[in-house]
Structure formats: structure tokens, C-alpha cells
Amino acid sequence: MITSSNPTDISNQSDDSPPQKGKLTDHLLASNAFDICARAAGGHNAGHSINFHLLPSGLINPKTDNLIGSSVVFNAEAFFKELADLDAKGVADVHSRIHVSSRCHLNFQLHAAVDGLSEVKLGKESIGTTKRGIGPSYANKASRDGLRVIDIYSDSFERKLRQLADSYRERYGDLLQYDVEQELRNYEGYKEKLRPYIVDAVAYMQDAQTAKKSILVEGSQALMLDIDYGTYPYVTSSNTSLGGCIQGLALSPFHLKNVIAVVKAYTTRVGGGPFPTEQLNDVGTKLQDIGGEIGVSTGRRRRCGWLDLVVLKYSMAINHYTTINLTKLDVLDTFPTIRVATAYITPDGQKRSTFPADLGELETYEVEYTDFEGWQTSTSGVRDWDKLPVQAQKYIAFIEEFIGAKVAYIGTGQDREDMIIRA
Template identity: 40%
Template sequence: MKNTVVLGTQWGDEGKGKLVDLLSENYDAVVRFQGGNNAGHTIVIGENTYKLRLIPSGIFHQKTCILGNGVVIDPQVLLEELEVLQKADIGIDNLRISERAQVIMPYHKIWEAIEEKNRGKNKIGTTLKGIGPTYSDKISRSGVRICDICDKDLLRKRLEIVFPLKEKVIVALGEKCPTIDEICDEYAKYGDLIRNYVTDTSLLLEEHISAKKPILFEGAQGIFLDIDHGIYPFVTSSNTCAGAASLGSGVPPSCLHNIVGVVKAYTTRVGSGPFPTELEDEIGERLGKIGNEFGTVTGRKRRCGWLDTVLLKNTHRVNGLTSIALTKLDVLSGIDELKICTQYKYQDQILHHFPNSLNVIDDLEPVYECLPGWTEDIANCKNFADLPVNCKNYIEKIEQLVGVSVDIISVGPERSQTIFKE
């Protein structure tokens, strides 16, 4: 079994959680390698629905679940999530947390709210969970790591270096800020509660690799929210691409074998920013309603639009996808005519790649290829052969346009509603 990276190919919310949960059964470890509790993965198991924000979806299969060094962690949120799992009788002893992971501090959330407020009408639409400022502190070498909060003396020394300037700025801007004593006491308690899960996870993963135990790497968000390769500045604060799996977990890039891109059968995004194929009509409303398109973490309504293969080809170029997992295909049932964006028109030019200039992006006109839809309910289809002809044609068109095989097809939220194409 080869090591596999699962990542979102669009703006996130593609259904990665369900896929990771399904695939986890065949792997010995599942690793979350970037992002924070701004990402949510929804898992449906029988009559129960679980919404994870930090813990990898492999927890339901009792696999070794790792929060890598590339993740930013709000310990309060982590402990709340662990409590929910414990109450549901789901074992959490296999969780491991990188001692190098950065910690979201109270002042990070305060500062993010200040920044977003000052942007006014140009706000990015962040989740206000302190993710961005935590990554900023990491890069500026002003961060607090998990190993710091597990040692109260070390934590205080760290805060005495980084906190005074932050406190001055926040107070000067008219906001309240907790004291260094309050922060130190609160976060040292968190450190005590998670201490047994904390280790050098890079060494742990090296042991798995040496023993030829397969590893599944779980991405958060989507490629077009990548800090480098997304639509800047309407992006998240981390690299969401496949290469980040190496950096965010401490394994060599040569150990990443399969790159599975999760593609929603249409396109959605949450928050502000360009969205060329957005539908602000009854079809867009239909997709949102039938697809239950509301953010797992924030509950915000997702914007909906037609599938955009210009985006997907960009994702393939940056990540080298080896296969596609197509999700929410059942949501398209009953639509007479389906459209797929194959290129863009800008003024008198035809563009086959996604441009970088916001001025250009705002004026893009999607060029569509139209395909007939299907009326059949596909929720109970078990094999590719069971799907309606027009549904198969839609899948094959995606493969043709993107140049990647669709090997997994989700036709509903349940584990059983998944087709593995032979």
C-alpha cells in the first residue's frame, strides 16, 4: 500500500472528510498537515453525524491520528472535540500531536477581528479563529508552540518576549486583552491536559515508513485557498497543496506516492472573493438547498456554481493528481442541462488558465460546454455500470477535460454511498 495525500481541488468543502474516513481503514496512520479549526470535516456513520475541526477523520477506525507540525492548534477547541468523541465512546488514545505545532493564543483572535474590521468592504471573510495571525507569528518567529504550553516556566518566558508589544498595540486600538498571568495560567492547564498526546511526530512517522506501514495525509480547505496558489488575498493562511504534506508532517517528499484530488460535482465557496461560475439564480439556490451547502465550522451559506475545469486543471498542474474522487454527484440529479466551464473569455481573449490579476479575474466570462442531465435517483447505485448514461457521460467529460481518472464517486453522505470504479 502506498502513502496517499487527499486534498481539496476547489475552495474547500469538497467532501474530504468522508473520503478520508472511508480510506482510513486501509492505512496505519492518518495525518493532518496544515490549517486549523477553520476547517471542518463532516462524517456520517449510520444515524450519527460527526463534525471534526482538528482531529483527523481516521479516528473512527482507531488508526494512529496525527496533528502535524504544520497545523495551528487552539487547545480549547481540541479538548472540546476530544470530549465529544469520548462521550460517543470513540477511542482517542491513538491521537498524537506534534510538539512543534503552533498554538492559537487569545491575542491572535483579537488581532484578526481588528484586521478584518479595518478592511471594511474589502474584508476577506475569515473565520475569525486566529488562524492567520498564528501563522504570521510563526513566520516572524514570535509564535508559541505546543512544547511551550507543556512547560509553564517555558511558556512564561516565551510570553514575556512576544506578548508585551502585542498587548500595547491591541490596547492602543481600544480593545481589551487578557494579562500575561491569565494567559499563562489558562494555557499551562491546556498543556497539562494534552501532554500525554504530545511527541515528535516526525520520528513517529519515520517508524511507520521504515516498517512500510501506509500513511494517509489529510488536507484541509482547497487548492484555490492556498496562500501561494490560491486567489490572493482571498485565501487561507497555509499551503493546502500536496507539497505541504511533506513540510507539515516532517516526512520526505519522496514518501508521497498517490495524490487524490477531491472534486465536488459542482463548485462552491464560502466567504468573499472571485467565483467565475457562481450561479445567483434558482439553480444556484437548488444546489445549495439539496447539497446542504452550509459551512461545517461557521454555518455560513456557501455560494454555488457550475463545475469549473479551468480550476481543476490548475490544481492538477500544481499537485500532480493521480486520481479524482468525485463527490455530491447525486445533487445534480433532476437538472435538465448541466454546464461545465472549459475556459474563460476576457475582453477579446480566450484564457485556458486561471489568471493572477484580480482586475482580470473580476471580468472573466466563463465559457461553458453543455451536457444533458439525468432524472434518475442515483443515491443507491453501487457500481459505475448502475449510473444513468448521462451521468456516466458527465464523469467521462470531467476525465477528458482535466486529464485525470475519476476513480471514486460519492452519491450520498453515507459510507455505503460510494462507488469505487474498477
């Protein structure tokens, strides 16, 4: 989260995008009554316990306007389905409170079909994507042959979509199970239906910031899945960092004053890629089971391990956090010993406190841990710092000292109100 003098808040997480930021989002929306909630990047692969993946979570608050920003890849089918779900739940004024940037690139059924084939082709080296076509959408954007929301209304839309489909057909042949005629019919139906939601997002955000409106900015995934700074190639296809939020929404960096990291009390990851503190044993299974570690978007069990402070400090160097939201502390309640990674050890015995760019090099490292006595009593539902066990307080204090930022929010249970807030 980044809080500005307006204030502007930007949601960011340090691992794989589970729905844990929802609790903090609820608190911020309730306590600050944000005027706007905006999605900065990603696609319909964000994981939320409120059961939508593209729409900004601010739609739940009837007083908050919402924007899908220019760096988001937009899936029209998901957009209308999620709006219909909110309508069915009786959420007020959803259609008048959601806007879509005309500059968003389109995420087609074509992209989802290609995404699945790409993963099959990679075999054991597959990235572990959600297979929703996010990567291929961004690839077309970067190669300058993608289509944007505004292009739906161009006479060249049909020709360009056919050309895009033909180029993928040349690559994958009969393996590509995709019907371009059906896609074109779908978009003919979306054309007028979508028009009322489309805005010039640059003007929208400029007006909002000039008027000093409060803005909650929602990212997608987190730093270790960032296309530039994450565990490449096991990453998503957008910038999930603070910089990506600024770019995706044309935010003024001069208004930002607080940056809140959302991080679990242990570490998780969905899909492939390196995971130095992963526990392929009873500890990992216990964390999965107690933590309910199932990916919201994918249904896959998350890989679990001890908290990696090397990774968190690396994330700190890029996102410049001022405070930390530590979630799921209660998941550690029954562990007699709790470990945190504080350094990596190279094969020649050298200690390394930074995260390497070379994943092959990372695989040769051992992990140096600091061990803590577990508190072995329930913290579930605790909402007062003084009521936490001393051992839990020591664990949190160590994280604060190591990272150099205060743990201002502590999640202690599944209820949306189960949070300790420290001034």
C-alpha cells in the same frame, strides 16, 4: 489524496473544505486499515461532518494511531474539547491514539480576538475567515515571534506571551478584548495535562516510514485557498497543496505514487474572493438548498456555481492528480441543463485556459461553458457505474478527458456508503 508505495494517503480538496472527503476517508480507512492518520497543516478550522475541527478523522477507527503534525497551528482548548466529545461518544482509546508535534505553533485566544478585529478593519475587503485566529497564528510563526507547543514548558513562556499581547494591544488599543491573565491560567492548567500527548513528530514519522506503516494524511482546505497558489489574498494562511502535506509531516516524496483530487460535481466557495462560475440566481440557490451548502466550521451558506474545469486543471498542474473523487453528483439530478466552464474569454476576445495570478484581470473575463443534457432522474444511492444514467456517464467522461485523470470515486448521496468505486 496521495497514495504512496507504503502507502501514504494525503487528503486534498479542490474548493473550500466541506466534509465531502469524509466518505472517501471512511472507505480508505476501512479498505486499507491505515496504521496512522495525520493532520498536515491548518488549525481547528477544518470542516468535518463528524463534528471536530482539529483532531485527525482517523480517531474514529479504533485501530488507527493519529498525529497532529508540525505545520498545524494548535489550539489546546479545541484539542481537549474534541477529545472529551469523542470520549462521551464511546470512541475507544482516543487518548492513547493521538499525538501532538512539539513543533506545532500555538493558536491562542489572543489570535482569535485579533482575527475578528482584522476582518472588521478590512471592511468590504474582508477575507471571510473563520475568525478562529488561524491567520494571526501563522503570521506570528512567519515573523518569528510565535510560541510553539514545546515553549509551554519554557521559563520564558509567560514573558513571551505577554510581549505578544502587548504588541497587539499597541496596534488595536481598547478594541482588543482579551485577557492575558486568563490565557496564562489556562495554559498553566494545560501544561501537565498536555504533556503525555507530545511527541517529536520528525522521529515519529521517520520511524513510521522506515517501518513501511500505512499513513493517511489529512490536509485542511484545498488548493484554491493555498497561501501561494490560491486566490490570494482570499486564502488561508498555510500551504494546502501536496507540497504542504510533504512539508508539514516530513514525508518522503519518493514514496508517493497516487494523488486523488476530491472535487464536487459543481463548485462552491466560503467567504470572499473571485468565483467566475458563481450563480447569483435560482441555479445557485437550488445548488445551495439541495446540496445542503452550509459551512461546517462557520455556519455560513456556501456560494455555489457550475463546475470550473479551468480551476480544476490549474489544481491538477500543481498537485499532479492521478485519480479524481467526484462528490455530490446526485445534487445535479433535477437540472435540465448542466454547465461546465472550459475556458475564460478576455475582453479582447482571446481564449484563456489557465488561471491568472491577477484577480483584477480575472474579473474582466467572461466564462466559456460547455452544456450537457441533464439526466433528470435520481442517482441518489447508486453504487454501480452501469446504473448511472447515460447523460451522467457522459458528463463524467468529459471531466476525465478534459483533466486527464480517471474519476475513480463518485459520491451519490448522503449515506457514507453512497459511492461508486471504479477499478
